[in-house]
Amino acid sequence: MQPSRRSFLGQAGAAMLPASLLAAAEQAGPMKITRVDAVTFRKDIHVGGGSGGSDGAEFCWVRLHTDTGLIGTGETYPFHQGEIGALKDYAPTLAGKDPRDIDGIWRAFYHRMSMRNAGGADMRILSAINMAQLDILGQASGLPLYRLLGGKTRPRVRVYNTTTDYWAINEMKMGPDTMRNVQFLLDRGITAMKIYPFSAPDHYLSNEALDRGTQWIREIRDKVGMKMDIAVDCWGRFDLPSAQRIAKALEPYNILYLEDAMLMNNVKAYAILAGETSVPICMSETFATRYEYRDFFESKACDVIMYDLTWCGGPSEAKKISDMADTYFIPTSPHTCGGPLLYLCSIHMCTAISNFLIMESNYWKYTHQYPYFVNNVPKPVDGRVSAPEAPGIGAEIKPELFRSGDAIVETVAKV
Amino acid sequence: MTPQARAAAAAVGPMKITKVEAVRFRTDLRIQGLAPNWFWVRLTTDQGIVGHGESYPGTEAHRGALKEIAPLLLGKDPTRIDRLWQDIFYRISYQPWGGADFRMLTAINIAQWDILGKASGLPVYKLLGGKAQEKLLVYNTMNGWPINGMREHTHPEQLAEFLLKRGITAIKIYPYDRGPINALARHGGTFISQAELKQSLDPVQRIRKAAGDDMEIALDLSSRWNLPCSMQIARSLEPYGIMFFEDPMLPDNLSAYASLARETSIPICISERLASRFRFREMFEQHAVDVVMYDVTWCGGISEAKKISDMADTYKIPSSPHTGGGPILWFSSIHTATALTNFYIMESVYHLYNDMYPHFIENVPVPVNGYVTAPEAPGLGVELRQEALRSGDAVIEPIAAL
Numbered sequence: 001m002q003p004s005r006r007s008f009l010g011q012a013g014a015a016m017l018p019a020s021l022l023a024a025a026e027q028a029g030p031m032k033i034t035r036v037d038a039v040t041f042r043k044d045i046h047v048g049g050g051s052g053g054s055d056g057a058e059f060c061w062v063r064l065h066t067d068t069g070l071i072g073t074g075e076t077y078p079f080h081q082g083e084i085g086a087l088k089d090y091a092p093t094l095a096g097k098d099p100r101d102i103d104g105i106w107r108a109f110y111h112r113m114s115m116r117n118a119g120g121a122d123m124r125i126l127s128a129i130n131m132a133q134l135d136i137l138g139q140a141s142g143l144p145l146y147r148l149l150g151g152k153t154r155p156r157v158r159v160y161n162t163t164t165d166y167w168a169i170n171e172m173k174m175g176p177d178t179m180r181n182v183q184f185l186l187d188r189g190i191t192a193m194k195i196y197p198f199s200a201p202d203h204y205l206s207n208e209a210l211d212r213g214t215q216w217i218r219e220i221r222d223k224v225g226m227k228m229d230i231a232v233d234c235w236g237r238f239d240l241p242s243a244q245r246i247a248k249a250l251e252p253y254n255i256l257y258l259e260d261a262m263l264m265n266n267v268k269a270y271a272i273l274a275g276e277t278s279v280p281i282c283m284s285e286t287f288a289t290r291y292e293y294r295d296f297f298e299s300k301a302c303d304v305i306m307y308d309l310t311w312c313g314g315p316s317e318a319k320k321i322s323d324m325a326d327t328y329f330i331p332t333s334p335h336t337c338g339g340p341l342l343y344l345c346s347i348h349m350c351t352a353i354s355n356f357l358i359m360e361s362n363y364w365k366y367t368h369q370y371p372y373f374v375n376n377v378p379k380p381v382d383g384r385v386s387a388p389e390a391p392g393i394g395a396e397i398k399p400e401l402f403r404s405g406d407a408i409v410e411t412v413a414k415v
Numbered sequence: 416m417t418p419q420a421r422a423a424a425a426a427v428g429p430m431k432i433t434k435v436e437a438v439r440f441r442t443d444l445r446i447q448g449l450a451p452n453w454f455w456v457r458l459t460t461d462q463g464i465v466g467h468g469e470s471y472p473g474t475e476a477h478r479g480a481l482k483e484i485a486p487l488l489l490g491k492d493p494t495r496i497d498r499l500w501q502d503i504f505y506r507i508s509y510q511p512w513g514g515a516d517f518r519m520l521t522a523i524n525i526a527q528w529d530i531l532g533k534a535s536g537l538p539v540y541k542l543l544g545g546k547a548q549e550k551l552l553v554y555n556t557m558n559g560w561p562i563n564g565m566r567e568h569t570h571p572e573q574l575a576e577f578l579l580k581r582g583i584t585a586i587k588i589y590p591y592d593r594g595p596i597n598a599l600a601r602h603g604g605t606f607i608s609q610a611e612l613k614q615s616l617d618p619v620q621r622i623r624k625a626a627g628d629d630m631e632i633a634l635d636l637s638s639r640w641n642l643p644c645s646m647q648i649a650r651s652l653e654p655y656g657i658m659f660f661e662d663p664m665l666p667d668n669l670s671a672y673a674s675l676a677r678e679t680s681i682p683i684c685i686s687e688r689l690a691s692r693f694r695f696r697e698m699f700e701q702h703a704v705d706v707v708m709y710d711v712t713w714c715g716g717i718s719e720a721k722k723i724s725d726m727a728d729t730y731k732i733p734s735s736p737h738t739g740g741g742p743i744l745w746f747s748s749i750h751t752a753t754a755l756t757n758f759y760i761m762e763s764v765y766h767l768y769n770d771m772y773p774h775f776i777e778n779v780p781v782p783v784n785g786y787v788t789a790p791e792a793p794g795l796g797v798e799l800r801q802e803a804l805r806s807g808d809a810v811i812e813p814i815a816a817l
Contacts, residue, residue: 078510079479079480079483079507079516080479081478081479081480081482081483082476082479082480082482082483082515082516083476083479084475084479085474085475085476085477085478085479085480085515086474086475086476086479086514086515087475088474088475088476089474089475089476111638111639111665113514114638114665114667114688115638115688116471116518116687116688116710116713117513117514117517117518117688117689117690117713117714118513118514118667118688119511119512119513119514119516119517120480120507120510120511120512120513120514120515120516120517120518121476121479121480121514121515121516122476122513122514122515123511123513123514124510124511124514125476235509236505236508236509237505263508263693264508265691265693265694266693266696266697267697268700285510285511286508286509286510286511286512287511288511288513289511289667291665291667291668292511292667294668295668295697298670308510311510311511312511
């Protein structure tokens with residue numbers, strides 16, 4: 001017969017362990033997921049705040065209820081019908097499990113979804129579940145998440161502002177309002193921004209469009225010199241020759257990084273680009289799992305990594321990816337343009353990882369969108385944010401969301 | 416243009432997708448004790464042509480993903496097959512792509528080929544390059560599909576005899592994760608003992624003893640093992656003339672596969688777990704594989720399967736499609752494989768074509784003397800059994816409409 005944990009401690013441990021540790025061990029006793037809820041949001045929520053285009057909630061939440069009363073919340077986005085559908089498929093095997101068995105549950109789900117090409121809605125919901133599990137582990141242990149990820153490597157996390165027309169600052173547009181955007185950020189101590197200067201109808205970027213986009217960067221450098229760091233994102237839309245021409249055009253401007261110039265599907269094409277240019281190449285929140293990133297590290301195909309905690313397999317996978325990147329001296333720059341829990345959780349991650357570069361943030365989101373859902377949204381001070389000290393993710397989710405009809409809760413599994 | 420050519424062109428003229436539907440199956444429906452596990456996508460056009468696509472399993476995630484993608488389809492010309500593929504792929508690859516999103520893209524692509532075939536009056540294989548193969552050699556996969564109660568580990572000799580009598584000369588078995596030894600269940604794929612290595616060979620040895628060299632044997636390992644176990648298992652199989660060794664590890668590190676392929680003379684086959692020409696390209700470049708397997712209802716559809724096989728051909732790598740899903744996968748794989756110059760052998764499952772598919776489909780192609788042939792009707796040529804729809808066994812669910 002297997003001795004139970006209690007009897008084992010009683011027989012072998014009691015003589016050796018101090019009473020305080022025994023109490024802690026009791027507290028860390030068995031725990032079970034008793035209910036899995038999907039939380040989506042009313043489609044007609046209007047956050048307002050001059051975003052320029054985007055408005056309501058593009059994210060959804062997973063809530064894991066336990067028999068101890070602890071509730072963990074995870075998040076993902078943006079296609080919640082597929083994601084909640086996937087949650088319905090996976091949730092029955094979660095009910096009854098100990099939510100603190102983080103790597104085991106991850107591996108079982110990954111194997112299951114790998115039967116037929118892991119990724120997509122399946123991987124996004126696994127990411128959300130993983131985040132909710134870590135939230136529970138933090139609450140159960142009384143520790144903020146960053147302490148479970150390695151502790152406070154830095155007290156404050158430097159952010160850049162992703163500046164687009166649809167998540168705009170007070171409706172300002174890049175191009176006509178480039179310098180108003182830049183000054184707005186500098187006035188608040190934010191000294192880095194990400195912009196999207198290049199677009200084309202197909203995979204080829206014309207010389208004219210290339211020059212028009214480069215003009216934004218020239219203007220910033222002419223007016224404020226090196227006070228503003230500039231990252232350039234291309235949404236993976238260009239072919240290799242266009243990507244090479246973009247990198248060449250950016251060479252003179254000391255760019256922070258060039259992100260997703262091509263789709264991420266050919267590591268050799270990226271190795272060619274990275275080998276040719278001095279502009280750091282950043283890849284990519286469109287990857288999931290350490291397995292996909294590994295290949296890019298080995299092939300010297302990127303200089304900076306970006307992941308999204310709510311897509312890449314969750315915070316535990318992100319930590320593994322960053323730790324592996326560190327052995328190549330590749331730093332981490334997390335993607336955070338989703339919901340409030342992604343933002344909070346990313347701050348925890350960036351507080352802990354040894355190879356941090358800079359974290360994404362968006363003014364409209366942390367000023368208007370996140371506060372609609374969460375009370376304690378960290379806002380940048382001198383261009384930096386700090387992690388909350390409450391146990392778990394530490395998000396103070398607004399209870400009124402669940403009374404006002406904004407949040408729609410659907411129980412998808414129960415013990 | 417001749418009048419006939421002009422009339423044909425008019426028939427495939429402007430066309431619009433007006434309706435997207437899902438077809439799901441009664442959850443308590445059992446055919447010979449087994450449940451249908453797939454999911455259909457139906458595209459209806461303003462010309463009245465209806466195309467069917469498929470993926471599996473029939474999950475909530477697929478239904479949800481289809482709802483997300485459907486608005487991209489309405490009003491679009493379904494004959495613009497590659498363009499629509501790319502538009503959807505770009506939409507879902509802002510995030511890590513794959514999973515349910517990608518499988519719905521796959522099902523949509525198959526429905527588009529069905530429509531193009533019907534609009535042009537041609538069977539799909541003729542639109543893919545025509546009849547490269549007169550008939551397709553098949554093997555039978557055992558897995559969880561016993562034949563008349565016979566399983567690979569209980570009746571290997573009788574199974575070999577049953578198949579050989581029907582002219583089927585190849586079998587795929589799972590000695591490492593099924594049966595009395597089940598080394599996978601004992602160690603979770605992290606270790607295998609010398610005793611387990613030897614005992615797991617039992618069904619292989621018994622089939623060889625009963626059928627001699629008349630029966631080809633392939634092994635599937637369900638991608639659950641690590642590299643050293645995979646190497647040990649391959650080494651233990653060396654004396655048995657194995658047709659191919661499939662999916663010992665997850666295909667998420669192709670260098671590990673390249674190491675394995677260098678170690679063994681048994682042809683390595685991977686993997687229906689991979690999707691898109693991008694992932695298969697890497698597999699070819701790494702010399703990680705000898706036979707390519709994809710699932711037409713997972714890998715990106717008929718278009719993507721053809722592109723993958725054509726690329727494989729430049730490496731002298733043949734194609735062996737995975738078909739252990741629903742009936743539209745079976746039809747789509749037959750059309751695709753018929754058009755391949757680098758065809759190897761195709762999977763088939765006796766239970767599926769004999770019991771399961773005929774419950775839903777009138778004209779299921781069945782192997783004759785170990786070979787199947789493609790239907791000649793326009794499109795995929797699938798004739799749905801209306802009774803299955805009338806009885807409520809199959810339920811059509813609206814997803815989006817113009």
